Amino acid sequence: MPEILEVEAARRVLEERALNREIAKVHAPDTWFMKRGTTAPALRHALVGNAFTAARRRGKQIILDTENPDVRVGVHLGMSGRVLVDDEEAGDPLVYASNLRMVKWHRFGVHFADGGDFMLRDPRRLGAVELDPDERRLGPDAMTLTFAQLDHALAKRIAPIKAVLMDQHRIAGLGNLLVDESLWRAGIAPGRLTFTIDPAERKVLHKAIRTTLRTLDRRGGSHTGDMPRGLDAPCPRDGAPLRRDKVAGRTTYWCAVHQH
DNA sequence: GATGACCTGTGA
């Protein structure tokens, strides 16, 4: 579920509710979930007696700083991750079909000395926790993307525009839904080869990305776009039946009439 | 770069 808007909502909850609380216990039962050599003992050693002091975000990566400047924890929500603080859902308005208290879905978390906790629930296990995440892997954050940054990200690319926009190394934060919505608003076909997009179109695209992020954030998430995600659903702009294709390996909806 | 793999749940 999470693209940058949902991750930002989760980050905000962590910032509001999980900072400056002493960590008494670490919950890290899932070896698979810990990436890049991170282990449960290492997490315990780093976190017990410590406290988070900041919840930052770059793209879809959440970074928790602690009182120990050498200890930073990277948290990724993957496809199905959600943050829970003190047993409450964190800032995600989506209604999940089965929102049961599935403790076995708690892939990582901490218990605070005050009795509360922060848990990462992730049924699909495609999220991750790691110590000392490498933030340099990620491009400029989509929420604050300037035109110059976008222009640079697109420079000399041959790949379809959708693939470039979803490449976290170039721009961090845009996922499948936000990219489809942005391209639909910009009137650019997802399979369009990036180098053919002229400066005027880049301006339009930049504006569309900004508007999409702002609007969908206000509405409550990545799934609240104007373009319906359904084969043959009418395009709200011109009534043409929407197409469904695979672009950059992902299911893509678009309007062949107004997106070129 | 495109492709498939990773893992598990949900709904048709």
Add this chain to the structure above:
DNA sequence: TCACAGGTCATC
């Protein structure tokens, strides 16, 4: 039973 899911990674 099958297709699909809002992400990322390794591999050709």
